[in-house]
Amino acid sequence: MDDKNISIQLKPLTAIWTGDALGKFDWKELKASSIIGTFRWWYEKLFSEKTSCCISTKNDRCSLDNKTFFKNILEGKDVDDSLKESGICSACRLFGCTGWSGKIGLIIKVKENKDIELNFIFKKALSNIEKANFLFCLYVVTNYAAIGARTSQGKGVVEVQNKEIFNNQNCDVISLNNKTKENFFFCKIPIEVIGGDEKNPQPKEIAKNIRKIIRRVIDNTKERHEIFGFVSGKERRGSKIFVSNRYEANEKKYELRIWGYDSQKYVNCIIEKLSNENKLDSFKLDIENKKEINLGTILNNYKLLEVKSNE
Numbered sequence: 001m002d003d004k005n006i007s008i009q010l011k012p013l014t015a016i017w018t019g020d021a022l023g024k025f026d027w028k029e030l031k032a033s034s035i036i037g038t039f040r041w042w043y044e045k046l047f048s049e050k051t052s053c054c055i056s057t058k059n060d061r062c063s064l065d066n067k068t069f070f071k072n073i074l075e076g077k078d079v080d081d082s083l084k085e086s087g088i089c090s091a092c093r094l095f096g097c098t099g100w101s102g103k104i105g106l107i108i109k110v111k112e113n114k115d116i117e118l119n120f121i122f123k124k125a126l127s128n129i130e131k132a133n134f135l136f137c138l139y140v141v142t143n144y145a146a147i148g149a150r151t152s153q154g155k156g157v158v159e160v161q162n163k164e165i166f167n168n169q170n171c172d173v174i175s176l177n178n179k180t181k182e183n184f185f186f187c188k189i190p191i192e193v194i195g196g197d198e199k200n201p202q203p204k205e206i207a208k209n210i211r212k213i214i215r216r217v218i219d220n221t222k223e224r225h226e227i228f229g230f231v232s233g234k235e236r237r238g239s240k241i242f243v244s245n246r247y248e249a250n251e252k253k254y255e256l257r258i259w260g261y262d263s264q265k266y267v268n269c270i271i272e273k274l275s276n277e278n279k280l281d282s283f284k285l286d287i288e289n290k291k292e293i294n295l296g297t298i299l300n301n302y303k304l305l306e307v308k309s310n311e
């Protein structure tokens with residue numbers, strides 16, 4: 001990463017969705033707004049002082065009062081300090097809000113082999129903390145979660161091709177608080193694909209089935225809607241638990257990702273449920289070899305990456 005941009009090369013492991021309301025999907029038309037929205041969401045969840053700024057419909061969304069802001073600038077104050085003073089949260093300082101266009105732009109290139117290059121352009125200078133936080137955000141999303149839309153329904157899992165971009169991070173300035181560390185869980189579960197052959201491969205889209213099974217861990221309808229989301233007329237709430245489709249992790253070994261926030265108390269029940277319903281038509285989940293990890297551990301591993309690369 002230099003001062004002007006950061007480019008990350010991704011190999012899609014499941015389909016990536018940034019599609020429109022008509023449900024059309026085209027690799028050539030991945031929408032930058034949707035992809036950048038993913039990173040904004042994570043940045044906000046990980047680092048913002050506000051808990052739901054960009055997705056909130058309430059009055060606590062950030063909005064920049066230009067009059068005060070420009071007055072501060074004319075008086076010689078620093079841009080970031082002036083934004084802070086105007087009550088703009090860290091996510092909005094980086095990604096923008098009403099009255100402030102943000103610091104990051106994105107250009108997407110889809111290559112012939114369908115690999116994707118995300119080139120994040122820094123339109124305005126990022127502080128050291130912003131750079132470090134943004135890079136960590138990229139690391140978490142690409143390694144443990146998914147990008148784009150419909151990530152709760154299996155889309156958007158990728159593999160980073162230029163992993164060296166994470167070698168020169170500045171971990172010292174990343175400060176996740178303990179609540180944030182504990183608020184997330186991430187799980188990778190190996191899957192054995194049963195039957196099928198090259199001519200008739202087993203389906204990759206299994207997230208829906210898995211979700212159907214794990215929804216049943218919560219009997220109470222209200223609570224279930226709170227955790228797994230719902231659509232009712234114009235009201236819509238996103239899921240707090242995400243399940244990926246199956247993908248090839250390495251040489252003919254398959255796995256899927258499950259991750260979530262504010263729902264850790266259900267993780268054990270979910271794992272137990274999946275252990276009991278181990279066989280899903282054409283798949284067998286290898287629950288014993290699952291990798292479960294929290295944000296605190298991810299951060300520690302990430303820091304070790306830096307130590308290693310400095311040797």
Ligand SMILES: [Zn+2]
Nearest residue numbers: 053062089092
């Ligand atoms: Zn904000």
